Amino acid sequence: MKAILLDIEGTTTPVSFVFEVLFPFAREAVAGFLAAQGQEPEVQADLALLRQEYDGDGPSGPVSDHRTFAPASLPGWEGDAPTAAVPYIHYLIKCDRKSTGLKSLQGKLWDQGYGEGRLQSQVFPDVKPAFQRWTAAGKRLYIFSSGSIQAQKLLFAHTPEGDLTVYLSGYFDTTSGPKREAASYRTITRAIAQPPSEILFISDVVAELEAAQAAGLQTAFSYRPGNASADSQGFRLIHSFDDLP
Known part of the structure; x- marks a missing residue:
């Protein structure tokens, strides 16, 4: 990976x-x-x-x-x-x-x-340590969200833990395609110039994981407090990034 x-x-x-x-x-x-x-x-x-x-x-x-x-x-x-x-x-x-x-x-x-200081973003406590751990191990980190790339950058730049954009290598939004279509993940794979089998996609939406899997990516289902469902439908389930080796 x-x-x-x-x-x-x-x-x-x-x-x-x-x-x-x-x-x-x-x-x-x-x-x-x-x-x-x-x-x-x-x-x-x-x-x-x-x-x-x-x-x-x-x-x-x-x-x-x-x-x-x-x-x-x-x-x-x-x-x-x-x-x-x-x-x-x-x-x-x-x-x-x-x-x-x-x-x-x-x-x-x-x-x-x-x-204006009216917003401050939120991330789970394990996010920054995981970002530090993964980047220290030579992994490149990317975001794929339906929110715009601008919104993604803002969210990770304004966390209580500081600016986390320094750990991120790139961002993808709906201009790369819908998150529930395999073609979108093929587009992202080409953009980051990495074989799909060497990319891990983590999401709380099974349909997105199915699309990523169809494109050849590794996958993991995220179940966090407040998420709608814990049913991973056969995908590997994690409760935090600490669950990943």
Whole structure:
């Protein structure tokens, strides 16, 4: 094993931090952020992606695998002002939609929150010692999360244990593909120039492990306090990174 690819939510970081801290922060901050910075080119690019997604979400449009609401509950998007997107953004946050435009915009919101000292990320106690142990042994560490690369870097840069980005060699998000498709892991394998059999992927989602396994990666199922299920469905189960040799 030469490289370790890590999920975030439920693997390095409590699920509660994402759903009880990050998502509510984004929901509360987005209207003011768009009013102040909605005309900036990078924000406009996020809004364009969101508008494209919205246009495909109508009653005759495709139903996303991540949607929890029927199309009839889709909120309106009236006008061209950046803040007109707020109801749809709230909708996507509530659905926990794995939307590239949403994740990119959330990264910008959280960047502001961390910079103002209103946010501090959380990682499990074994994370930093494991990062130190693995990198000392010559392993390269990577992150693969549905959150944007910017959001990933912010999370690991602002932990109570200090800046953990110094241990990480790279980051991957949904621009590499969905986490439940084997092709995404093949893309990551090529990017880090490592044979798949020498990469260990750790996640708390069986469907992600199945996709990684189909791409030839080694796998481990993470069961942490607060995770939804301890059913590893045959995958190797770990309760902390200390369980790995």
